[in-house]
Amino acid sequence: MARPRTQPRSVEHPAPAEFSLQSVLEALADPVRRMVVRQLARAGQDMSCGTFDLPVSRSTATHHFSVLREAGVLRQYYVGTxxxxxxxxxxxxxxxxxxxxxxxxxxxxxxxxxxx
Structure with a gap:
């Protein structure tokens, strides 16, 4: 029996024209989200979710990444899993x-x- 083909995982992102200053400022108001941005900027390269040094649980970190992505600050993509x-x-x-x-x-x- 053949296995069904699966679609590559993808994540939705707003187009730059959809970036709202209100949403961006609200996303950046949280200190944990600012830590994410600072660590990415310092790294100078893309980082996996698990490599950030954050003072929150994994599920809370996932929420913070989502807020930053939805505001347009981050682009998320999959490399394998x-x-x-x-x-x-x-x-x-x-x-x-x-x-x-x-x-x-x-x-x-x-x-x-x-x-x-």
């Missing part, structure tokens, strides 16, 4: 110039002050 995360930096810069770099810089300063 691993869900990867990428900052949509160029698209965010085109829609809201300077927002992400300012946020990442502020998060770096705050993280450094807390760690000192």
């Amino acid at each position: 691993t869900k990867m995360n990428a900052l949509r930096a160029e698209e965010m810069e085109a829609r809201f110039p300077g927002l992400l770099p300012a946020l990442v810089a502020a998060e770096e300063r705050e993280h450094t002050a807390i760690s000192a």
Whole structure:
């Protein structure tokens, strides 16, 4: 008996024209979500969900990733069974110039002050 073919897993993302400043700011208001953005920016490459250092449970982290994706801040995609995360930096810069770099810089300063 032949196995049914399965479709590759995919994740829905808003188009840049659909990014709402309200949604982006609400997504970035949460400190855990800002940690995700800072860690992605520092890494300079896409990261799997399990590689983030976050002070929340796995299911709560999944919620935070979803909020960031739905706001347009992240792009998520699968590599096999691993869900990867990428900052949509160029698209965010085109829609809201300077927002992400300012946020990442502020998060770096705050993280450094807390760690000192």
